[in-house]
Amino acid sequence: MIAIKNIYYMLSYAFTVLNKKGYRKLETENFENADDLYAAILIKGLSNQLRRGLQHEYTETKEALSMVRGKINVTDSIKNLDVINKKLHCSYDEFIVNTYMNQIIKTILILLLKADISKERKKKIKKILLFFNQVDILDNRKIKWNLRFTRNSQLYKMLISVCYLVNERLIQSNSDGSKQFMEFIDEQRMSRLYERFILEYFKKEFPQLSVTASYIPWSVDDGITSMLPTMKSDVMLSYKSDYLIIDAKYYAKTLQNYYDVHKIHSGNLYQIFTYVKNLDMNLKEYSVRVSGMLLYAKTDEKLVPDNIFQMSGNQISVTTLNLNCDFREISKQLNQIVFEHFEI
Known part of the structure; x- marks a missing residue:
């Protein structure tokens, strides 16, 4: 909520x-x-x-007029017998509000x-x-x-x-x-607002960080990426040699339920892991630390994810953001993400 x-x-x-x-x-x-x-x-x-x-905009209007306005279209004037009626077919730009x-x-x-x-x-x-x-x-x-x-x-x-x-x-x-x-x-529409809010919040409140929604290149051995899907992060935070990729998720249910066993959405976890490993491989020579986070909007569910995993040398965390509280508390939650990860 x-x-x-x-x-x-x-x-x-x-x-x-x-x-x-x-x-x-x-x-x-x-x-x-x-x-x-x-x-x-x-x-x-x-x-x-x-x-x-x-807002107004120019649009081309064509009509037969008794007085010349704009450009005369001789062919249409003859074709439509406008000349006989002492009119000429004209085309002109009109500044209209009907945009x-x-x-x-x-x-x-x-x-x-x-x-x-x-x-x-x-x-x-x-x-x-x-x-x-x-x-x-x-x-x-x-x-x-x-x-x-x-x-x-x-x-x-x-x-x-x-x-x-x-x-x-x-x-x-x-x-x-x-x-x-x-x-x-509509989950999809609110999800877009949620993603953009997270991005713009960090941009405004933490100017010392580099805050982007960057594309992540595939780390391939032969350089061929023509058939691979595009990888674009929701939010990428970086400070000195630390990188944090945040995937903002807005769902009605944050966890999957399989035979009464609650699991993190597999597709979400695969996605953030792929983002992190590919960025890590591309920046490996610079000795950077790359981490990932799935940041879910908190729902009314009693069980919510709050986990930190160490996967193949990278940290992947899964947590929730409570949006149903005073905004100062929301700010505190978001600030804590930065303070804990970048220690600034």
Whole structure:
């Protein structure tokens, strides 16, 4: 379980735009559920964006006009008999607000109006929607989330990411002709937020460390790697000659249960072991120490992993991070990982 307020802190680290002064008020508010939190973040973010203006983009428009605008398409003008009607077929660029990102935001805002959020926030969303009159609505089940962002659109990146989380929690279904909503937590989506939070937390709180999500090269004898899968760490911490690869895992169940015997997920253990051994082999000549850690988000299970293994000369640890507590305790847990491993 994750305390609702802690989702805000996780987002704050994952998207640094939330660390700005204008969002600090949200830290003192209480939220009934995650949707209420997401709504508050979107309202605040969009209120800031509206002061600067919503995203616009140029799009090519083609139509028959009585006055010349942009480029004249002679062939289409003759073909469509526009000349007879004293018109010319023109193509021109139009600066519109009906962008795909704005369409996503409007779609999610409308979904939130039907969700379990406070009346005050619903009222604020309705006011914001007035600025989206010229924006189309999408089918939320067919939204394409693979978008490109620039340095100047970091606020939009955060807004779209929150919209993504909202959409995964609110799935529309039809029952007896009436629209209902089913709430669920998507492990994969929360897993991505969890991974990014861990990475950005260490980046901000421990500037003396090198903190990356690095690719790990295969250590092969013949140099042929064309058919091998890519190895990319969630988090790689390094300080002087010490390396710690962290694989952040967010599951509903942290352990496998086989005939009432609890085991660590075999695939997870194989993966972190492979990462560690390949990095160790690649850096062997530099006399470094490479360790690995499976860091699970703590669940409601009574039995949770807390183990340290010595495997072929490398340390592999398996532990959990409790996200259902005061954020100061979460910070303490993460800090302890660094203090124990790097002794700084």
